Amino acid sequence: MTMATMNDALAGAHGKGHKLGRDLAGLAVILGLAVVGYLLFPNNLALLTRMTAIALLVLSLDLVTGYCGVATLGHAALFGTGAYASGIAAVHFGITDPLLMLACGILGGAVAGLVCGVVILRAHGLPQLVLTIALIHLFHEFANKASSWTGGSDGLAGIAPDPLLGHFEFDLWGRTAYVLGIILLAVVFALLRLVVRSPFGMLCRGVKEDPIRIRAMGASPKLALMKMYVISGAVAGAGGALNAISTQVVGLDSLSFTLSAESLVMLVLGGTGSLFGALTGTIVFMFFEDIVSAANPFHWLTMVGALLIAVVLFAPKGLYGTLAGLAARRREARR
Amino acid sequence: MSAIFEVRNLKRSFGGLAVTNDVSLAMAPGDRIALIGPNGAGKTTFVNLVTGNLTPDSGDVLIGGESVTRIDAIGRVRRGLVRSFQVTRLFQEMTPAEHVALAVLQRDGRAGRMFGHFLAMPEVMAEVAELLGKLGLSELMHRRVSKIAYGQQRLLEIAVALALKPKVLLLDEPAAGVPQSDTGRIEQALADLPADLAVLMIEHDMDLVFRFARRVIVLAAGTIIFDGSPSEVTKDARVREAYLGSYANAGHAA
Ligand SMILES: Nc1ncnc2c1ncn2[C@@H]1O[C@H](COP(=O)(O)OP(=O)(O)OP(=O)(O)O)[C@@H](O)[C@H]1O
Numbered sequence A: 001m002t003m004a005t006m007n008d009a010l011a012g013a014h015g016k017g018h019k020l021g022r023d024l025a026g027l028a029v030i031l032g033l034a035v036v037g038y039l040l041f042p043n044n045l046a047l048l049t050r051m052t053a054i055a056l057l058v059l060s061l062d063l064v065t066g067y068c069g070v071a072t073l074g075h076a077a078l079f080g081t082g083a084y085a086s087g088i089a090a091v092h093f094g095i096t097d098p099l100l101m102l103a104c105g106i107l108g109g110a111v112a113g114l115v116c117g118v119v120i121l122r123a124h125g126l127p128q129l130v131l132t133i134a135l136i137h138l139f140h141e142f143a144n145k146a147s148s149w150t151g152g153s154d155g156l157a158g159i160a161p162d163p164l165l166g167h168f169e170f171d172l173w174g175r176t177a178y179v180l181g182i183i184l185l186a187v188v189f190a191l192l193r194l195v196v197r198s199p200f201g202m203l204c205r206g207v208k209e210d211p212i213r214i215r216a217m218g219a220s221p222k223l224a225l226m227k228m229y230v231i232s233g234a235v236a237g238a239g240g241a242l243n244a245i246s247t248q249v250v251g252l253d254s255l256s257f258t259l260s261a262e263s264l265v266m267l268v269l270g271g272t273g274s275l276f277g278a279l280t281g282t283i284v285f286m287f288f289e290d291i292v293s294a295a296n297p298f299h300w301l302t303m304v305g306a307l308l309i310a311v312v313l314f315a316p317k318g319l320y321g322t323l324a325g326l327a328a329r330r331r332e333a334r335r
Numbered sequence B: 001m002s003a004i005f006e007v008r009n010l011k012r013s014f015g016g017l018a019v020t021n022d023v024s025l026a027m028a029p030g031d032r033i034a035l036i037g038p039n040g041a042g043k044t045t046f047v048n049l050v051t052g053n054l055t056p057d058s059g060d061v062l063i064g065g066e067s068v069t070r071i072d073a074i075g076r077v078r079r080g081l082v083r084s085f086q087v088t089r090l091f092q093e094m095t096p097a098e099h100v101a102l103a104v105l106q107r108d109g110r111a112g113r114m115f116g117h118f119l120a121m122p123e124v125m126a127e128v129a130e131l132l133g134k135l136g137l138s139e140l141m142h143r144r145v146s147k148i149a150y151g152q153q154r155l156l157e158i159a160v161a162l163a164l165k166p167k168v169l170l171l172d173e174p175a176a177g178v179p180q181s182d183t184g185r186i187e188q189a190l191a192d193l194p195a196d197l198a199v200l201m202i203e204h205d206m207d208l209v210f211r212f213a214r215r216v217i218v219l220a221a222g223t224i225i226f227d228g229s230p231s232e233v234t235k236d237a238r239v240r241e242a243y244l245g246s247y248a249n250a251g252h253a254a
């Protein structure tokens, strides 16, 4: 080994240690925030659990938008399908074990991801964006019409999950659902860290920047994007299932254009292309929404708009992206 | 020797202009060919056509005797036909190490792996370090492409192509934009390639052409006007005329 390759090998090893540290830090932050949330808002665990479910949706969106460059305004299709899959499994098929319901949601989301992927990835750019909007409306309308299965506009009620692992009842305070959600989020986060740093994650970043270069390497951009869409569907489906299990009802709003657009707003707010960014955006947006809508129910949307404009203008990489960029620059300057 | 790569009667025109006009050629393993010709002669278009980046109007492309005319660009790469781009196509947000690692992993069918990190794969890193070392990019291995000089990006473009271990390698002006002091690295990297690899290099630098090629093909206005040994090419009347014509035109346009 020459001196240069030695140094590089060392740099590589160093980089790896650094990344592992960030993984553990990420998990610690999630669990730490979960504890703080529990202590600060013991009477509002339902909001925190909803936040966790939406965080899964935004993480899922980040996979296709942030990592692969596919802009979509229809991502709630995957979340809502997951929610309905687990709700229908419980109501119509008697699958009331919460972990099995979760599995149904994940599966449903993955299938929806496959379907959406097949349609969306046929187009590029603006037509692609229009397709995503068309899809979410189709999914919404389908769920509305299939009311014998979905309850239509009344929502799918009567979801009664068994105690978790046969022991932990889904109590009125929502503690069990909260803990389930946090564990789910932590597991998904850890798995996604693995995926985005794997050779496959690298391939997807390449697809985002230059699909022609990827093809010239002999890899198929489309196949990579399809795989990512299915993974993304599984993650969003898990979020949908969590929502179904914790609220015990699934409404058409879980399959709406509004939720799709909001999740994109949250992602941009936090910063695309980073799992931490997705989490930051969700937490900030949902707290902001909760606080501001309580303080001023008439103008809260205006305030959300103002916040978003401020972030896009002054921190175009999102809240987390901008802070991380500043920190990196400071670290470099100190060297 | 039988042809590893063959093009038969390739044609393509853009808006009535025949940019590739009935081009045929065959390459055998071990060939070192320089494809030269004035600006706008259709050299890059030829590469785009044979690699599947463009569709020909008519004609056939064969790799190892198999017709790949109806096979897409990806399939042709997998059959061993690899190109580099005249205008660098790299991932600005990625490092040279990531580029070469991705190429190596893809070549070995492991680019779809969803766990592990290439830095922790010693066999991949060994290849990455060797290839980048050969092209003088070791120091920049972990720096983002957007932060490295264009000349070095050109070298990385070649490293990516080599990492795919092609059977037929098409280099589109590999030395253009590379500082004179670094072109030696390209030559050395090419000299170190396996002897049975067939290489076709498009190049304007005639010194480089004469040192590299054992066969020179001249393309002008979409047609091959010369195919022979380097010593003959400068004596050929049609070649001189083509180049003089193009310089005259260039002078006229300016
Ligand atoms: N996609 C296209 N549409 C229309 N015309 C094109 C297209 N691609 C190439 N051409 C034209 O075909 C001709 C040949 O272009 P090409 O890039 O193949 O030349 P070249 O020999 O590689 O030149 P250079 O030495 O400058 O790289 C040019 O006149 C160019 O304008």
Ligand SMILES: [Mg+2]
Pocket: B043, B044, B045, B086, B172
């Ligand atoms: Mg060219």
